[in-house]
Amino acid sequence: MPTAAFSNDPGAASLTSLAGVGPALRESLAKLGLLTLQDLWFHLPLRYEDKTRISSIRDLRVGDTAQVEGRIEAIEKGFRFRPQLRIAISDSTGADDSQSTLLLRFFHFNNAQVNQLAIGTRLRCYGEVRRGQHSLEMVHPQYQRLAEDAASEVEERLTPIYPTTEGLGQKRLGGLIQRALALLPQDELLELVPPALREANAAISLRDALLYMHRPPPDADLTQLSLGTHPAQRRLAFEELLAQHLSLRQLRNRLRAHAAPVLRGDGKLRRRFLAALAFAPTKAQARVAAEVARDLREAAPMLRLVQGDVGSGKTVVAALAALAAVEAGRQAALMAPTELLAEQHFINFHKWISPLGIEVVWLAGKLKGKARTAALASLRGPAQIAIGTHALMQEGVEFDRLGLVIIDEQHRFGVDQRLALRDKGRAGSEIPHQLVLTATPIPRTLAMTAYADLDVSIIDELPPGRTPVATVVLNGTRRSEVVERIRAACAEGRQAYWVCTVIEESEVLEAQAAEVAHAELAAALPGMRIGLVHGRMKPAEKQAAMDAFKRGEISLLVATTVIEVGVDVPNASLMVIENAERLGLAQLHQLRGRVGRGTAKSSCVLLYQAPLSATARARLDVLRETNDGFRIAEKDLELRGPGEVLGTRQTGEAAFRVADLARDAHLLPAVQRAGEVLMREHPDLVARLIARWIGHAARFAGA
Known part of the structure; x- marks a missing residue:
């Protein structure tokens, strides 16, 4: 939707109207989808850096992101294992106190950089504080040299960090956005959603929301901003969700405008x-x-x-x-x-x-x-x-x-x-x-x-006779116990799956993992008929193995995640998923669905490799607690975000700038109500909203 079509829209002006935007800079900005003034207004920061104060080295804690000043006490350049530059700085809290010394560590540097640094030089550094071997340290911090008599002036506001591209630095892009914000119109020209439709989601005006996001004050709550719960973010999220909703409604209307064959058979x-x-x-x-x-x-x-x-x-x-x-x-x-x-x-x-x-x-x-x-x-x-x-x-x-x-x-x-x-x-x-x-x-x-x-x-109903699958989570060190469980189940005439996963998505690696597991299980279960299915096999070979498993000629099927959907063997009542922590909730649930398709009591064993991350632990716990796919989907959305849950969508892709569908779900009923009214009563505003938020990324609009 070309924004230039709206001649009465102050945001539709080309970026070449800004001083200093020539052909080269315009090309760099276009790579980010930035073509108009409005695009710059809505190019929002990814995060913020707090350079409004200087922290004492003595007060630093591991995990802090802080700005410090100090003098260089020592410099060491080493190449024992890989190039490394280490610089020790201390501030006025006392050179004898170990907590007043901070180590700066660089793995990428050049001689010109080193030559600019000398013992006694004043540095201002900004970075994340980590625990080093002998003291606290920052790895590759931002830094600048200070003149001996320079005053310690700090930033007046939090520093926004924007999405950018090669050849376009933060300073240049930030300066350009500030010049564009100087041309931000008053609310009556900027607002596109009538006040009655914004309800309580717009306690703050759009103009104030944008200015706050680009120029947050020193006392802004960074935690609130990082969580996306600030009123300015909610105001913008509401409008972004509305634009997203309207773009898909428009796509639907265009598709529905086509004719289709009337398929009225006799039944x-x-x-x-x-x-x-x-x-x-x-x-x-x-x-x-x-x-x-x-x-x-x-x-x-x-x-x-x-x-x-x-x-x-x-x-x-x-x-x-x-x-x-x-x-x-x-x-x-x-x-x-x-x-x-x-x-x-x-x-x-x-x-x-x-x-x-x-x-x-x-x-x-x-x-x-x-x-x-x-x-x-x-x-x-x-x-x-x-x-x-x-x-x-x-x-x-x-x-x-x-x-x-x-x-x-x-x-x-x-x-x-x-x-x-x-x-x-x-x-x-x-x-x-x-x-x-x-x-x-x-x-x-x-x-x-x-x-x-x-x-x-x-x-929302399963066929009668389907039995809930009992799920257990076990450390991989108990693999031998699981093998014995398979032996017992197959001895009773039941069948089992053993699913292999790898860290990288690669058919070659998956095939190798499955072949290794097949060989190990064949050695551990002599006399058992064990089949193998992976993506590198010829279709006829895969089908032959699956057919043999369905007919009961194979007791244990070793497979990769190619069996995730569509395979139906009612006699299979045991599923083992190795390295289950490597898979997402939806995929684990799909795999588990291969068992419990008959009347026999069915089980799924999730084997994991310790240590587990908090997210992986949460995923496995959800699988253990419920078989409800919709509850699992809600948790998956919470853990992974909408982009991952949806996969490739491409039109109306869920790659939001501000909104988060899990966090902002409470806004959606109001979004739908506002969308209905806008489509019916303000079609001109619909086009402008879509251009503002989706604009040049909207594809297939004429499908």
């Missing part, structure tokens, strides 16, 4: 499908399937997200939607993020739907030669349902009459990828319906804001 295929199932759908599945069917009968494109906890039966809902498309003479395509999950869907659909006389085609990146040629030809003609990976949206893939796009685990795909598959079915102004699925429950607060472009359905 015969769906009735035959349901009659042949070995189980009756739950009430929640039936409710969500009805919501989807209602959307498909509309001439505007469906944009629906179906959430359901592990094992809640989203695949049945997807199959019913696909059959509705087929009944109406259209094709459906289901895309999954991994080959294993896509294969699982293909197996289920083939088993359920092929007996109905419907052709289901498989397409993945590793499908080559004649098989790929045949699949592509089917999509252009007789095939009614396609299932695959990213390969479905690649160049050369053409559909005959695509009417429905289903995307599983949609948080792993960007909006651009979702649109690429959708556009395979574009015919003039008509686009296919879209159904997106996730087995990762998304907290209500997150869904309200980050998924405002989608209708949300929740399958």
